Amino acid sequence: MRTCPHGVEDGGEAAVLDDLDPLVGALRERGFAVVGPVARDGVIRFAELGSAADLPRGLADEQAPGFYRLHERGELVFGFAASPDAVKRYTHPPRSVLFRMRGGVPEKVPPRAGKVALLGVRACDLAALAVQDRVFLGGRHPDEAYRERREALFLIAVTCAAPGGTCFCASMGTGPRPTSGFDVALTELTGPHRFLAEAGSERGAELLAALPSRPAGDADRAAAREVGAAAARMGRRVDLDGVRERLIERRESPLWDEIASRCLTCAACTMVCPTCFCVTVEDGVDLADGTAERAERWDSCFTLGFSELGGAPLRSSGAARYRQWLSHKFSTWVDQFGTYGCVGCGRCVTWCPAGIDITEELERLR
Ligand code: SF4
Ligand code: SF4
Numbered sequence: 001m002r003t004c005p006h007g008v009e010d011g012g013e014a015a016v017l018d019d020l021d022p023l024v025g026a027l028r029e030r031g032f033a034v035v036g037p038v039a040r041d042g043v044i045r046f047a048e049l050g051s052a053a054d055l056p057r058g059l060a061d062e063q064a065p066g067f068y069r070l071h072e073r074g075e076l077v078f079g080f081a082a083s084p085d086a087v088k089r090y091t092h093p094p095r096s097v098l099f100r101m102r103g104g105v106p107e108k109v110p111p112r113a114g115k116v117a118l119l120g121v122r123a124c125d126l127a128a129l130a131v132q133d134r135v136f137l138g139g140r141h142p143d144e145a146y147r148e149r150r151e152a153l154f155l156i157a158v159t160c161a162a163p164g165g166t167c168f169c170a171s172m173g174t175g176p177r178p179t180s181g182f183d184v185a186l187t188e189l190t191g192p193h194r195f196l197a198e199a200g201s202e203r204g205a206e207l208l209a210a211l212p213s214r215p216a217g218d219a220d221r222a223a224a225r226e227v228g229a230a231a232a233r234m235g236r237r238v239d240l241d242g243v244r245e246r247l248i249e250r251r252e253s254p255l256w257d258e259i260a261s262r263c264l265t266c267a268a269c270t271m272v273c274p275t276c277f278c279v280t281v282e283d284g285v286d287l288a289d290g291t292a293e294r295a296e297r298w299d300s301c302f303t304l305g306f307s308e309l310g311g312a313p314l315r316s317s318g319a320a321r322y323r324q325w326l327s328h329k330f331s332t333w334v335d336q337f338g339t340y341g342c343v344g345c346g347r348c349v350t351w352c353p354a355g356i357d358i359t360e361e362l363e364r365l366r
Contacts, residue, residue, distance in 0.1 A: 015213035016220055017186075017195045020052035020077070020119075022211045023156070027117040030207075032154055035090070036119035037083060042070055044083035046090075049119065056080070063164040063346065066355030078120055078188050081164025082345040086274035087125045090116055091132060091149045095297040098281070102291045112145050113152035121157045121182065123175030124167075124345040128274030129155075130181055134337045135277050154203070157182035161227050163234035166346030168359055171238040174343045176231035184208060187224040196224045236346065236359045240330075243362060247331040250365050251323065259361060260318035262354045267300035269348035269356075270325065275341050278306065301325050326358060 017023065027034045038047045039056040049055070060073040061080040073079065100107045129150075136146040157178035160167075169175030178185045183204035187196040196216050199205035216224075270276040280299035285292045299306055302321050307314040315321045333341030342358070349357045 014196050014198045014216035014221065014224075015208055015211075016216050017197050017211060017213050018193075019212075020055070020195065023184075023207070024049055024052050024119070026207055026210055027154065030115075032115045032117035034117045034119060037078070037080075039070060043068065044070070044080055044085075046083070046085040046118070052077075055120075060162065061164060063166045063350045064355075065166065065349050065357045066352055068350050075190065075193055076161055076188055078158045078186075079161055081160060081162065081167055082122055082124060082347055084272050084347060084351060086272065086345070086347070087118060087121060087129050087153075088132060088274050088277075090118065090153065091129065091146055092136070092277060093149075095295055096145060098294045098296060100291055100293040102289070107291070113149040115152050115154070117154040117156065119156045121155050121178075122160055122169075122345070123157065123178040124169045124172075124343040125274055126155070126157055126178055126181040127169075127172070127174035127343040128345070131275045131337065131339055131341065131343065132277060134339065135275075138337070155182045155184075157185040157200075159185070159187040159224070159228055160231045161188055163231050164346055164350070165235055166349040166357070167234045167344060168236040168238050168346060169344035170232045170234055171236075171240065172340065172342060172344035176234075177228040187227050189220065189223045189227065191223075194220070196220050236349075236357075238344070238359050238362055240340075244331045244334050246365060247327045251327070253365065255361075255364055256319040256323045259322050259356065262356055263302075263318050263322050264354055265302045265304075265318045265321055266353060267302040268351050268353060270300035270302060271298060272347040272351045274345055274347070275329075275343060276300070280306070301328070326361065329358075330362065 024034050034049045035046050036049045037044045037056055038054050039059055040047065044056060044061065055077045057077045058072055058075055059070050059080060062069045062071060063081060096112065097109050100109055133150065136143040159178060160176035163176060180200065182200040184207060185198045185200055189196060197208055197213065199208050278299050278301060279296040281294060281296050283292065283294050301324050304313050315324055329341040333339065
């Protein structure tokens with residue numbers, strides 16, 4: 001099969017799969033742990049799949065600022081938008097050991113990455129992965145642990161069939177249809193239920209060629225185009241025109257204090273954000289077995305200690321910390337990495353306990 005990430009649009013090759021079980025089985029045979037969405041505790045999370053039967057068929061989500069609910073609706077397997085788990089959990093985990101000593105002797109740290117196939121990755125998360133590639137691999141000191149984990153990934157993307165209430169990937173130019181950065185892309189179709197599959201890499205093509213499938217016909221392609229077009233009509237949007245300069249000009253705006261009066265500085269937005277990458281380093285000693293280890297774990301520009309310098313935080317107010325976060329995402333990130341630090345996934349809006357909506361705050365900063 002020719003690998004063509006734009007198959008539906010340009011008439012490239014695509015196959016129709018009636019069932020995802022052979023795909024899951026073939027990946028497991030190739031030594032991958034297959035990780036995909038499952039419904040757990042009222043939320044869609046990523047977890048290892050035993051088979052395609054573990055996928056959350058017939059569930060849809062409702063997302064709004066500070067609000068998330070799952071409902072039984074329809075027959076789709078991927079009928080929901082971004083969940084709190086982003087791909088960064090697998091490339092840049094919440095905690096990772098940097099080195100370990102026992103009795104003063106360095107010990108081998110367990111392997112950092114096994115082969116993981118991620119099933120159901122959204123276009124916004126592929127864009128976030130590209131952002132993180134620049135952050136971790138693009139500078140003079142590439143992060144080799146990130147590289148190992150990144151290279152161990154096999155990515156099966158899915159076109160979002162229904163935008164979440166907080167999504168704005170269409171404004172950021174990152175979705176809803178995956179166009180690059182995947183091994184296989186699926187578009188879920190109904191009437192009858194099936195998946196249009198396109199390869200985005202040689203190994204993706206090799207995998208698809210090994211699965212029971214039939215060539216996609218005109219009706220399958222038309223249905224896939226419809227899914228992508230419908231999902232692009234999302235409720236939230238951001239006007240990027242002049243946003244970078246505006247955030248610099250408005251750095252003394254009273255609006256920062258007003259936002260801070262609602263912000264709890266809880267850091268939830270940075271934990272769920274697929275591009276946030278800040279860490280702190282901690283040392284620990286286990287007196288029972290005599291080991292000492294140094295680990296890095298996720299940190300956030302919303303914590304007071306994050307900007308501590310010379311015994312005092314540089315950003316002591318909530319206003320300063322929110323301004324830092326928003327300005328970094330839409331302004332200084334561009335200076336640093338040549339791209340925005342936001343991909344429009346909407347997670348920070350959904351999971352903010354105060355319901356603070358960055359699309360609204362950016363609009364108010366006009
Ligand atoms: S914006 Fe919301 S999620 Fe982020 S720190 Fe403030 S209260 Fe927490
Ligand atoms: S800033 Fe918010 S909407 Fe943008 S990528 Fe991060 S979590 Fe998603």
